[in-house]
Amino acid sequence: MAVSINEICENTKLAREMALTGNYDTSGVYYQGVVQQIHRLLASIVDVTRKAKWQQVQHQIVQEFEKVKATSNTLQLFKVDSHTERLLGTSCLSYEEPTRDPALWSCGTSSAWGQPAPPRDPDVWPPLTPSEQKNPRPQRIQQKMQQNRTGLRKPTGPPGKKSDTKSAGKKDDKKTNKKDDTNKDKSESEKTDVEVEDRKFEPAGNDKDLVDVLERDIVQKNPNIRWDDIADLHEAKRLLEEAVVLPMWMPEFFKGIRRPWKGVLMVGPPGTGKTMLAKAVATECGTTFFNVSSSTLTSKYRGESEKLVRLLFEMARFYAPSTIFIDEIDSLCSRRGSESEHEASRRVKSELLVQMDGISSNSDDPSKVVMVLAATNFPWDIDEALRRRLEKRIYIPLPNDEGREALLKINLREVKVDDSVNLKQIASKLAGYSGADITNVCRDASMMVMRKKIAGLKPDQIRQLPKEELDLPVSAEDFDEAVERCNKSVSQEDLEKYEKWMGEFGSS
Template sequence: MNDSVVSYREICDNVKMAREAAILGSYDSSTAYYQGVILQISRLISCSTDPVKRSKWTEAQQKLAIELDQVKQLQNTLNSLRSDLERETNTSAVAGAGGCSFEVDDSPWASPSRDPDVWPSPKCADHRSGPPPRPPGRPAKRGGASSKPPTRGAKSASSSSSRKAPTPLEKKPAVPSADGKGPKREVKKDDKAPKEEKTEEENSDSGEKKFDPSGYDRELVDLIERDIVQSDPNVKWDDIADLLQAKRLLEEAVVLPMVIPDFFKGIRRAWKGILMVGPPGTGKTMLAKAVATECKTTFFNVSSSTLTSKYRGESEKLVRLLFEMARFYAPSTIFIDEIDSICSRRGSESEHEASRRVKSELLVQMDGIASSSDDASKVVMVLAATNFPWDVDEALRRRLEKRIYIPLPTLEGRVSLLNINLKEVKVDEDVDLEKIAKKLEGYSGADITNVCRDASMMSMRRKIAGLRPDQIRQLSKEELDLPVTREDFDEAIKRCNKSVSADDLEKYVKWMKEFGST
């Protein structure tokens, strides 16, 4: 059983190496890997007794054989292009010598009518009708009729070099300097150099910074850029009702260090870690997104799934790479939602070794942020949220310097939430939002949003009651889009109960009295 598992892993690793070698242009190595994998699969098929597994391995072997054929076709095409380029380069070198042109026919289908080792006499170009040839070492004049036209061989060489891209296996031709006058520089045989130069040119043209993945696992970099980085969450302060204290503290931690950077130095340095504590549905995630939107910072939205990998040691690499990219894209905000699932208390019996290593790496990286430069343009802030603050590790709690409570909305906050949720809905004139807000005491922000959503659909439900789908399609928009009445709100409140209990609120208040730092 262990031999089969090892064989499966070896096959997966060899297929990965074969594809990477093909992408990098090392077609000989890629062909060798593919052939070895196909041979390994043949041995597995011969040893397997399960017909289902045999059919699956046979199908995989056929697909890999197709990929091998494609790699060989690419290699043959590049070899033919390389031979054509060498032939045309030799032709251009002979034609451009001394300003004389040679008529050399080295096409493979032409039969030689002379000794191939004896060169024909050169037919020099007639210069009587044009200007005399320019002496060597004298710079040519720009523009005008005095500029010498390029020879036929040089034109052929430039056109052929533009058609064929150099491969990593061949020596690349010398390239003239940018002004056309300086000495020629030689491009070394490094398949990564052209990619890096092209990336820098593209980044300079677009004006956006791009993280350099060299030295890191490219797959991990792509994972973070695809699943974590959000440049503009599009949530503003006005979209969040109430929570004035939380907004003030977040502005103090992110906005003010950029406005008055000379003040926030030394002991007055900006807060590096903030923990938002509160019952679910009170707006903790929206506050984090509003920070990224209003402060124009790069937003890293992290959850336990994005930092979890089945491979040993890869989760710690993801944590380190996350903070490295955050420093590169600074000013940036790392938002860790439900941080208790990532960094719970250490030392418990159910704790896994891999989970402990991830927690240790996270604590080390957060210490690195605290000891970094005081430059406001390089600020990296960790913003965490949790519904279970009593499960967070003590060391992490110490590194999250500010611990603020996000409570249930007050009466003014509930009125603001009703106005925000109903701004695109018609509301009857008899509706008093303040009276409705008093009935919603103890409701979270998410609960109030559900009440507004349910109330806005009451008129539509009454209109379509008992109708068939074809009759519903015939109804106009004006018949369905009716104003929301007071009765609709009363019925919606009866259907939607609050989701936070009084016992839960007491736990949060008790924890804040002991560990709060507002």
């Protein structure tokens, strides 16, 4: 029999309401039912992380139940004495004699002292039967205490007024109808609360501080970078879309031998847009983006670095579908076995390799896909085992003429450009420039007008310059001067090394 999470939430809420209103016995019954329901739910959960969380919830419910039982037992000790004395008609401070005249406890109208007996409430003291008149006190006390323990005592109204059983029944009916009307809304709201809580990763051990560090430093819910924000690189976009995006859109197709790639390595010169491509992948897929660097996974304490790697992949599986982007992966996972390699560095590499092998177990389920994207400027320094796990190896080249022109348009979207500027001619002058180099050229050109305006002025005069005089269109001369100032950062020798490595190990 399947266990409903909404039913568990409803019963837990009723148990807490009963405890707050003082009905501890009924509250205990509800708590026992909730513990049993969670126990049955745990038997049906396969996911280790989700099961650990529900075990924690069960432990909290058991603790609440123990507090309710302790409170009920403590109050019961007072109830025995107080109810006994009240039923006997004596004060808490009076001395109860061992024996009393039975006539005092009958339904007569006078006491042994000649005073009239106090009036009896028929709801509390119904008339004695002939069999009870011989020894009424033990039976009445036992009956009254049993009613208090089971919660079956008749509801009483304010002092001096009898309780109205019919009106109480009507109120209960109204309350039941109101509960039925709002049951659906409660279920939906509680279901939403459970879903929100389920999205909070809770470590199994005492690693909460490490998880907080990871969530603060590397988790990005929405990088907000689109394909259109990246100029050119059509082949790289196509390969990344096929490796990462399409499995999310077509889960029925990407199964078995067509399962998604578990690792993609982007290789290329600095400043070609590898990081932006990774963020665009996470945005287009709608996945949780983990931006990892070597400093994030490095700790001065022994064994903590590999624990951070393990927690990183556990979080990625929990927030799946997710994308783990490891920038400059050569600094984190270089070749093993060298003389200069430290023992701690080797352990981190081994843990990373083990975790990357582990993510392939959930690759058939599109909702559990964890994609590892890595970028490097030195692919020849990467360990061979890691290169094997990064199944797709894509080359991100320098932009061509079309790409350079598109980059100029993207960088100049918020800058006024003179009509005489020919972006196509400027793009031809920037052959061999990376995307970052072209951005620097555009930034330098956009500041040329300001430099000319403030040349020779004092600080007070610079502060008084109106914005309109500085925000003038960028001219072709400004671009020519900026190109002369900013040189390219990638040499032809470096490009040959990338092409040679891709020719030997590329998998695009």
